[in-house]
Amino acid sequence: MKEGVVNSAFVSNENLQLHRDDEQKPHEKAHEEEFSEGPCGWSNFTPSCLQCCNNAKGFVFIFGLLVIVQSVGYMMTILGVALGYIVGGQLLNIYVDVDQLQDVALSPEDPRWVGGWWIGYLIGLPAAWLLIVPFLGFPKHLPGTAKIHAEKVSQVHHDGSEDIVKEKDVGKSFKDFPLSLKLLLKNPVFMCLTLTATSEGMTSFGTSIFFTKFIENQYGKTASISSLIAGCVIIPGAAIGQVLGGLVVSKFKMKCKQTIRLAIATSFASLMFSACYVLAKCDNPEFAGISVENGATGNLSAPCNANYNCDRSHYNPVCGVNNVQYFSPCHAGCKDHVLLSKTEVYYNCSCIEDTHNTSESKAYSGKCATMCNKLPILMVLMLIAGIITCMTSTPVITAVLWCVPEKQRSFALGVQWAFIRLLGAIPAPILLGSAIDHSCILWDNSTPGSKGACLMYDNLKLASTFSLFSAAFKLISGIFIVVAYFLYKPPPGKDESNDKSSSTTLPN
Template identity: 30%
Template structure:
């Protein structure tokens, strides 16, 4: 009976979740595909780069602030009604990730009111008003518009580039905080903060600077296209270099690699208790090695301070081969052992530099898309690119990471 009730609750929650995502997707698509052409039609051509830079930069600033807000929210425990016996630095800590969604959705309610106040055309619009006898767009025009866009070679190459671009980018920024957690042993709230400031905020800065540069220098289309290609190559090389900058993960006790590529934790001694191999609660032994859990280390006692477990002792499996008094070596503290590795700042500096270089192509890319199509097809062109990204880019990225999670 209890399982049936739980199943119904899960179904309702997932239904609300997916409907909410559908609404968010519709809103984002409308703002992007209609908002950018709206700006382009209502400002002077020479000023478009600056307005695009501000628009795209603010759009990038949102995720950066989201990571920072997430950092603050994850310092609060997921269940607000409970006081856990662990701290935010404990690997077992689950922060209130949902709290940011509540705050942002409340703010969006007020912002949406302002969106309704936008007129059809701004007072100083450079677009002439529509004639009374002008033909209004209809669904019959849709096939011909799609045909025109599919025959546009520049747009098709740019669409393919956007799809290939989103494949690594979406996965990178989705899993960057978790990667920093596991690779450099950072707490969740620190990883979120660094991802927002060192990655996405730097991207927003590069976008605004590039918009100002294009406004002042007025480069031609060939230079803009060449710069887009150059930044893509630099970014690809940079991400490949970062693959080899990390910290060694060889301090785990009992970690065994199998011929099929999978790894597992095996007992390091004959402990007197049966351990759950699915409950990962890492502890740092006095021997400098990280153990899967206190049970895997054979710990039989623990100390409590302020109602929270502080350390373990009488651990049978810790430091068996070391000539140190047993009372000292058989102790352990909660969490990972500290890494003797200084590559974190090297990784983040190089990452920020490559992200900055690549972000300087965003404004030029937007101008290239809008100038290579007929003015009446601007919104349609942006919609086509978003459709291709959603269908091929995001879907393939999620499929790849699902397979990756299954393999690892």
């Protein structure tokens, strides 16, 4: 009797447990379906919120997140440049020969001052080597890479290169280098995108190198202050532009052709801001014998200093109380001087007295302060220009990764940067520097038989040179990106113009 009761109770409990299991099974099945192993391979990933990527929509979300991460990565490289501008600008306040600082009666405002340019290399070299250590910790492949590749929808430019790469398994050995390079060079979309990036690089590398000189000459700032201003204006704009470009591509889930359209829009929008240099230009400072007649325009000698036998090779500018700059105290006709807080004050200057008939004929060492107040205009325009210009970078790089076969992506980025460095970074300073030389109106002739550094520029010509250089290469960049748009052919059956389900299609 007791045994039957026990067996009956056992059966009852078993049925109850089975009933509970049946009630839980739908929930467990739903949970398993929700967090089953998907294209990301993150079914057991912590935090669990990232497990939602195990479906098509989730993959699109993660891809958009990766685009943003890529943009943030580029932003960090730009912030590094910003830090370099700021630190480098402060180092220019240290005299180049640090052991002779106490013996030098100069200030950073003096044009003869040479800052400690070499100190930055001593700081940057060990810091760069330290970055190698964390990079060694990355694995060859991230978890779930194979599953991601299996779920992708190709957007490679349809020119047959993808079939060749798959058939010959290109990329396994160094022997495939010639064929890989040939396939890339024959890809017209990739080449147009690469030339777009190269043209943008010409503008960026050229203007960034000489932008400090532009501020220094237009607004009469010291080298350290000019470097600080350049870093605080250009770099934040570039960083914001990089991230904003990635956000737009991610938010609208753009495909290859749509991404190229975005690059076209930003490229031509930035072209309009090439005129910002001319809009913010300043008038030339009053310089005796150059922009102000001192006996004869273009001649530093005048009746007031004719008996002084002034040395034309020794540039030591002084600013008179009449706010006119002179080549040297001798050219201002000054007879006496006194040192006050590392600033030379010159008295009894005949040229100042003869020119303006004033009883106070004295001058101060250094250039005259500029009365131009257009620097804020330049800062605002350059900030907007930097944002729009750098919004082009992320779409172009994303389009490059899409238009080439998957196994060639890393190689494609390497080839693109080789073009940017060889055809952009190297020639840009040479071309712009040569163009800037034509706007010089006063050369240093301290070395006989050779032309030294430029001592004074024509501000209008200098601003026009920057604007024309920037506009020319931005126009070239815009032309190449338009050609890439019309040459791009999506794979058969992947026509983006008729695709209405981009939000659920797995992008490549």
